[in-house]
Amino acid sequence: MKPLKGKVALVAGATRGAGRGIAIELGAAGATVYVTGRTSRTQRSEYNRPETIEETAELVNHAGGQGIAVQVDHLDPDQVQALIARIENEQGRLDILVNDVWGGEHLIQWNVPVWEQSLEQGFRMLRLAIDTHIITSHFALPLLIRNKNGLVIEMTDGTAEYNDKNYRLSMFYDLAKSSVIRMAKSLAHELAPHNCTAVAVTPGWMRSEIMLDHFGVREENWRDATEKEPHFIISESPRYVGRAIAALAGDQEVARWNGRSVSSGELAQVYGFYDVDGSQPDCWRYLVEVQEAGKSANASGYR
Numbered sequence: 001m002k003p004l005k006g007k008v009a010l011v012a013g014a015t016r017g018a019g020r021g022i023a024i025e026l027g028a029a030g031a032t033v034y035v036t037g038r039t040s041r042t043q044r045s046e047y048n049r050p051e052t053i054e055e056t057a058e059l060v061n062h063a064g065g066q067g068i069a070v071q072v073d074h075l076d077p078d079q080v081q082a083l084i085a086r087i088e089n090e091q092g093r094l095d096i097l098v099n100d101v102w103g104g105e106h107l108i109q110w111n112v113p114v115w116e117q118s119l120e121q122g123f124r125m126l127r128l129a130i131d132t133h134i135i136t137s138h139f140a141l142p143l144l145i146r147n148k149n150g151l152v153i154e155m156t157d158g159t160a161e162y163n164d165k166n167y168r169l170s171m172f173y174d175l176a177k178s179s180v181i182r183m184a185k186s187l188a189h190e191l192a193p194h195n196c197t198a199v200a201v202t203p204g205w206m207r208s209e210i211m212l213d214h215f216g217v218r219e220e221n222w223r224d225a226t227e228k229e230p231h232f233i234i235s236e237s238p239r240y241v242g243r244a245i246a247a248l249a250g251d252q253e254v255a256r257w258n259g260r261s262v263s264s265g266e267l268a269q270v271y272g273f274y275d276v277d278g279s280q281p282d283c284w285r286y287l288v289e290v291q292e293a294g295k296s297a298n299a300s301g302y303r
Contacts, residue, residue: 002030002064003250008091010034010083012074012136013101016051017208018155021238022098023056025246027065031096034087035060036072038103043071045103051209074101074132077139084139094143096249100155101132104176105210114171122172129176133183141191150196151249154184155241158202160261162284181261188259197254200261203241204283205234230297234286240264240275247271279303 004026011023015037023035035056038045053069060067070086072079087094104125109117133154144150157177158168168174184200191198205211207222215225215232225232244267248254251271265282267273274280281303290298 004065004096004246005030007031007095007249008034008087008093009096009098009249010036010087010094010136010140011098011100012036012072012132013099013103013155014056015039015045015053016049016056017100017102017210018203018206018238018241019098019100020051020056020059021240021242022100022153022155022245023067023242024059024063025239025242026096026249027060027067028063029246029250030065031249032066032068032091033057033060034068034070034083036070036074036083038071038073040069040071047103047106049209074136075127077135080135080139084143088143093147094140094150095147096151096153096245097137097140097144098153098155098245099133099136099180100153101128101136102155103128103132104173108169108173110169112170117170117172122170125172125176126179130179130183133180137183137187141187145191145194145196148195149252149254150191150194151254152184152187152191152196152198153245153248154180154187154198154200156180156200156202156261159263159266159284160200162288184261185259192258195255197258199248199254199257199259201241201244201248201264201267202261202284203238203244203264204236204281204286205232206241207235207237211235226297231286231291233297233299234281234283234291234302236264236281236283237276240268240273240281243273243275244268244271247273275303 014035057067187198
Protein backbone atom coordinates (compact mmCIF):
# COMPACT_ATOMS: atom_id res chain seq x y z
CA MET A 1 0.00 0.00 0.00
CA LYS A 2 1.26 3.46 -0.96
CA PRO A 3 -1.07 5.94 0.79
CA LEU A 4 1.09 8.91 -0.25
CA LYS A 5 1.44 7.98 -3.91
CA GLY A 6 1.09 11.15 -5.99
CA LYS A 7 2.03 13.37 -3.04
CA VAL A 8 5.05 15.67 -3.14
CA ALA A 9 7.07 16.33 0.00
CA LEU A 10 9.96 18.59 0.88
CA VAL A 11 12.07 17.51 3.84
CA ALA A 12 14.26 20.51 4.58
CA GLY A 13 17.28 19.25 6.46
CA ALA A 14 17.29 15.61 5.38
CA THR A 15 20.99 14.84 5.32
CA ARG A 16 20.91 12.73 8.47
CA GLY A 17 19.04 12.11 11.71
CA ALA A 18 15.30 12.73 11.90
CA GLY A 19 15.22 14.32 8.44
CA ARG A 20 16.64 11.22 6.83
CA GLY A 21 14.28 8.94 8.77
CA ILE A 22 11.30 11.07 7.77
CA ALA A 23 12.31 11.17 4.11
CA ILE A 24 12.68 7.38 4.00
CA GLU A 25 9.28 6.74 5.56
CA LEU A 26 7.53 9.26 3.31
CA GLY A 27 9.15 7.44 0.42
CA ALA A 28 8.02 4.09 1.77
CA ALA A 29 4.48 5.46 1.71
CA GLY A 30 4.90 6.31 -1.98
CA ALA A 31 5.70 10.03 -1.92
CA THR A 32 8.06 11.96 -4.14
CA VAL A 33 10.48 13.49 -1.64
CA TYR A 34 12.81 16.42 -2.19
CA VAL A 35 15.62 16.08 0.33
CA THR A 36 17.75 19.11 1.05
CA GLY A 37 20.79 19.94 3.09
CA ARG A 38 24.23 21.46 2.84
CA THR A 39 26.30 18.29 2.67
CA SER A 40 26.58 16.58 -0.70
CA ARG A 41 29.11 14.20 -2.17
CA THR A 42 31.11 17.19 -3.37
CA GLN A 43 30.86 19.52 -0.38
CA ARG A 44 30.44 19.24 3.40
CA SER A 45 28.93 21.60 5.94
CA GLU A 46 30.79 22.64 9.09
CA TYR A 47 29.56 19.39 10.67
CA ASN A 48 32.16 17.69 8.50
CA ARG A 49 30.28 14.41 8.59
CA PRO A 50 30.06 11.75 5.86
CA GLU A 51 26.27 11.56 5.42
CA THR A 52 25.01 13.21 2.22
CA ILE A 53 21.72 14.27 0.70
CA GLU A 54 22.39 11.93 -2.22
CA GLU A 55 22.54 8.98 0.17
CA THR A 56 19.22 10.03 1.66
CA ALA A 57 17.63 10.26 -1.79
CA GLU A 58 18.89 6.78 -2.62
CA LEU A 59 17.40 5.43 0.62
CA VAL A 60 14.07 7.02 -0.32
CA ASN A 61 14.23 5.27 -3.70
CA HIS A 62 15.10 1.97 -2.05
CA ALA A 63 12.10 2.36 0.28
CA GLY A 64 9.76 2.68 -2.69
CA GLY A 65 9.45 6.41 -3.24
CA GLN A 66 11.21 8.89 -5.46
CA GLY A 67 14.03 10.79 -3.79
CA ILE A 68 15.40 13.98 -5.28
CA ALA A 69 18.48 15.50 -3.64
CA VAL A 70 19.00 19.27 -3.85
CA GLN A 71 21.87 21.02 -2.09
CA VAL A 72 20.39 24.03 -0.30
CA ASP A 73 21.51 26.34 2.49
CA HIS A 74 18.16 27.29 4.02
CA LEU A 75 19.63 30.48 5.45
CA ASP A 76 19.98 31.77 1.88
CA PRO A 77 16.60 33.07 0.63
CA ASP A 78 17.71 32.95 -3.00
CA GLN A 79 18.59 29.25 -2.75
CA VAL A 80 15.28 28.44 -1.06
CA GLN A 81 13.31 30.44 -3.60
CA ALA A 82 15.07 28.59 -6.42
CA LEU A 83 14.29 25.25 -4.74
CA ILE A 84 10.57 25.99 -4.55
CA ALA A 85 10.55 27.22 -8.14
CA ARG A 86 12.13 23.91 -9.16
CA ILE A 87 9.52 21.88 -7.25
CA GLU A 88 6.74 23.91 -8.85
CA ASN A 89 8.24 23.48 -12.31
CA GLU A 90 8.87 19.73 -11.93
CA GLN A 91 5.83 18.69 -9.87
CA GLY A 92 3.31 21.52 -9.99
CA ARG A 93 2.44 21.02 -6.34
CA LEU A 94 3.71 20.62 -2.79
CA ASP A 95 1.68 18.61 -0.29
CA ILE A 96 4.01 18.13 2.68
CA LEU A 97 6.65 20.47 4.09
CA VAL A 98 8.88 19.19 6.88
CA ASN A 99 10.96 21.95 8.44
CA ASP A 100 13.70 19.86 10.02
CA VAL A 101 16.70 22.16 9.51
CA TRP A 102 18.86 22.24 12.64
CA GLY A 103 22.63 22.01 12.26
CA GLY A 104 23.35 23.35 15.75
CA GLU A 105 24.52 20.23 17.55
CA HIS A 106 28.13 21.39 17.75
CA LEU A 107 27.05 24.79 19.11
CA ILE A 108 25.37 23.52 22.29
CA GLN A 109 26.99 24.62 25.55
CA TRP A 110 25.33 22.47 28.18
CA ASN A 111 24.10 24.19 31.34
CA VAL A 112 26.20 27.31 30.77
CA PRO A 113 24.48 30.61 31.74
CA VAL A 114 23.96 33.17 29.03
CA TRP A 115 26.61 35.54 30.43
CA GLU A 116 29.21 32.82 29.93
CA GLN A 117 27.96 31.76 26.51
CA SER A 118 29.51 32.70 23.20
CA LEU A 119 27.15 35.21 21.62
CA GLU A 120 28.44 34.27 18.19
CA GLN A 121 27.64 30.59 18.71
CA GLY A 122 24.33 31.31 20.41
CA PHE A 123 23.03 33.57 17.67
CA ARG A 124 24.27 31.13 15.04
CA MET A 125 22.17 28.43 16.72
CA LEU A 126 19.10 30.65 16.66
CA ARG A 127 19.60 31.45 12.99
CA LEU A 128 20.00 27.78 12.09
CA ALA A 129 17.00 26.69 14.15
CA ILE A 130 14.56 29.55 13.56
CA ASP A 131 15.49 31.66 10.53
CA THR A 132 15.84 28.60 8.29
CA HIS A 133 12.31 27.45 9.11
CA ILE A 134 10.81 30.89 8.53
CA ILE A 135 12.63 31.41 5.24
CA THR A 136 11.56 27.99 3.98
CA SER A 137 7.93 28.49 4.98
CA HIS A 138 7.89 31.95 3.39
CA PHE A 139 8.73 30.57 -0.03
CA ALA A 140 7.13 27.10 0.20
CA LEU A 141 3.70 27.86 1.61
CA PRO A 142 2.27 29.75 -1.40
CA LEU A 143 2.74 26.52 -3.36
CA LEU A 144 1.50 24.26 -0.58
CA ILE A 145 -1.77 26.14 0.03
CA ARG A 146 -2.88 25.76 -3.59
CA ASN A 147 -4.31 22.39 -2.62
CA LYS A 148 -6.39 21.46 0.39
CA ASN A 149 -5.03 19.18 3.11
CA GLY A 150 -1.46 20.46 2.86
CA LEU A 151 0.67 19.57 5.89
CA VAL A 152 3.51 21.46 7.55
CA ILE A 153 5.62 19.70 10.17
CA GLU A 154 7.84 21.73 12.47
CA MET A 155 10.46 19.42 13.94
CA THR A 156 11.77 20.29 17.38
CA ASP A 157 13.06 18.76 20.63
CA GLY A 158 10.53 18.35 23.40
CA THR A 159 6.80 18.82 23.60
CA ALA A 160 5.24 22.13 24.58
CA GLU A 161 4.18 20.58 27.88
CA TYR A 162 7.67 19.34 28.71
CA ASN A 163 9.53 22.43 27.54
CA ASP A 164 7.18 24.75 29.44
CA LYS A 165 8.12 23.00 32.67
CA ASN A 166 11.81 22.38 32.08
CA TYR A 167 15.00 24.29 31.31
CA ARG A 168 16.46 22.89 28.08
CA LEU A 169 20.29 22.85 28.24
CA SER A 170 20.91 26.58 27.76
CA MET A 171 18.97 29.76 27.11
CA PHE A 172 19.81 29.66 23.41
CA TYR A 173 18.84 25.99 23.01
CA ASP A 174 15.72 26.47 25.12
CA LEU A 175 14.67 29.45 23.01
CA ALA A 176 15.43 27.68 19.73
CA LYS A 177 13.35 24.60 20.43
CA SER A 178 10.46 26.38 22.12
CA SER A 179 10.30 28.92 19.29
CA VAL A 180 9.75 26.17 16.74
CA ILE A 181 6.78 24.88 18.74
CA ARG A 182 5.28 28.36 18.79
CA MET A 183 5.99 28.65 15.07
CA ALA A 184 3.74 25.64 14.40
CA LYS A 185 0.98 27.29 16.41
CA SER A 186 1.29 30.50 14.40
CA LEU A 187 1.35 28.63 11.11
CA ALA A 188 -1.72 26.67 12.17
CA HIS A 189 -3.62 29.94 12.50
CA GLU A 190 -2.45 31.19 9.11
CA LEU A 191 -3.02 27.90 7.29
CA ALA A 192 -6.46 27.07 8.67
CA PRO A 193 -8.38 29.24 6.17
CA HIS A 194 -6.68 27.27 3.40
CA ASN A 195 -7.67 23.89 4.89
CA CYS A 196 -4.03 23.10 5.65
CA THR A 197 -2.45 21.94 8.90
CA ALA A 198 0.69 22.69 10.91
CA VAL A 199 1.96 20.44 13.72
CA ALA A 200 5.06 20.54 15.94
CA VAL A 201 6.59 17.07 16.30
CA THR A 202 9.43 15.84 18.48
CA PRO A 203 11.21 12.50 18.47
CA GLY A 204 12.33 11.00 21.73
CA TRP A 205 15.95 10.13 22.50
CA MET A 206 16.86 9.48 18.91
CA ARG A 207 19.65 7.23 17.71
CA SER A 208 20.96 9.64 15.09
CA GLU A 209 24.27 9.01 13.40
CA ILE A 210 25.87 11.55 15.72
CA MET A 211 24.39 9.91 18.81
CA LEU A 212 25.51 6.45 17.75
CA ASP A 213 29.02 7.77 17.16
CA HIS A 214 28.97 9.42 20.58
CA PHE A 215 28.39 6.04 22.22
CA GLY A 216 30.66 4.16 19.83
CA VAL A 217 27.91 1.84 18.59
CA ARG A 218 25.92 1.16 15.42
CA GLU A 219 22.19 0.73 14.98
CA GLU A 220 22.69 -3.04 14.97
CA ASN A 221 24.23 -3.10 18.45
CA TRP A 222 22.84 0.10 19.98
CA ARG A 223 21.89 -1.67 23.22
CA ASP A 224 25.60 -1.93 24.04
CA ALA A 225 25.45 1.80 24.76
CA THR A 226 23.29 1.13 27.82
CA GLU A 227 26.47 0.02 29.59
CA LYS A 228 27.56 3.68 29.51
CA GLU A 229 24.10 5.22 29.82
CA PRO A 230 21.43 2.83 31.11
CA HIS A 231 18.57 5.18 30.22
CA PHE A 232 19.52 4.88 26.55
CA ILE A 233 17.25 1.83 26.71
CA ILE A 234 14.35 4.15 25.84
CA SER A 235 16.00 5.42 22.65
CA GLU A 236 14.39 5.19 19.22
CA SER A 237 15.58 5.07 15.63
CA PRO A 238 15.07 8.01 13.25
CA ARG A 239 12.63 5.84 11.32
CA TYR A 240 10.22 5.95 14.26
CA VAL A 241 9.54 9.66 13.99
CA GLY A 242 9.57 9.16 10.22
CA ARG A 243 6.65 6.78 10.60
CA ALA A 244 4.94 9.35 12.80
CA ILE A 245 5.15 11.96 10.04
CA ALA A 246 4.02 9.47 7.38
CA ALA A 247 1.01 8.62 9.55
CA LEU A 248 0.07 12.28 9.89
CA ALA A 249 0.52 12.83 6.16
CA GLY A 250 -1.79 9.92 5.38
CA ASP A 251 -4.50 10.93 7.84
CA GLN A 252 -7.56 12.39 6.12
CA GLU A 253 -8.49 14.00 9.44
CA VAL A 254 -5.04 15.43 10.18
CA ALA A 255 -6.59 18.85 10.88
CA ARG A 256 -7.45 17.55 14.37
CA TRP A 257 -3.75 18.04 15.18
CA ASN A 258 -3.58 21.61 13.88
CA GLY A 259 -1.38 23.78 16.09
CA ARG A 260 -0.61 20.99 18.51
CA SER A 261 2.72 19.77 19.85
CA VAL A 262 3.10 15.97 19.81
CA SER A 263 5.77 13.31 20.15
CA SER A 264 6.58 10.21 18.15
CA GLY A 265 5.58 8.05 21.12
CA GLU A 266 2.21 9.77 21.46
CA LEU A 267 1.45 9.43 17.75
CA ALA A 268 2.44 5.74 17.82
CA GLN A 269 -0.32 5.09 20.33
CA VAL A 270 -2.87 6.84 18.11
CA TYR A 271 -1.83 5.47 14.72
CA GLY A 272 -0.49 2.06 15.76
CA PHE A 273 2.92 2.16 14.09
CA TYR A 274 6.12 0.68 15.54
CA ASP A 275 9.83 1.35 15.50
CA VAL A 276 12.12 -0.84 13.39
CA ASP A 277 12.57 -3.26 16.30
CA GLY A 278 8.80 -3.72 16.72
CA SER A 279 8.55 -1.60 19.87
CA GLN A 280 6.70 1.64 20.66
CA PRO A 281 9.07 3.73 22.82
CA ASP A 282 7.39 6.55 24.75
CA CYS A 283 10.44 8.59 25.67
CA TRP A 284 8.90 11.73 27.11
CA ARG A 285 6.73 9.85 29.59
CA TYR A 286 9.72 7.70 30.54
CA LEU A 287 11.91 10.76 30.99
CA VAL A 288 9.56 12.25 33.56
CA GLU A 289 8.40 9.10 35.32
CA VAL A 290 11.66 7.15 35.40
CA GLN A 291 14.84 9.06 34.57
CA GLU A 292 14.04 12.41 36.20
CA ALA A 293 12.32 10.62 39.06
CA GLY A 294 15.67 9.03 39.92
CA LYS A 295 14.56 5.47 39.24
CA SER A 296 16.75 2.74 37.77
CA ALA A 297 16.64 2.35 34.01
CA ASN A 298 13.80 0.07 33.03
CA ALA A 299 11.83 0.53 29.82
CA SER A 300 9.17 -2.02 30.75
CA GLY A 301 5.81 -0.40 30.07
CA TYR A 302 7.44 2.39 28.07
CA ARG A 303 8.32 0.58 24.85
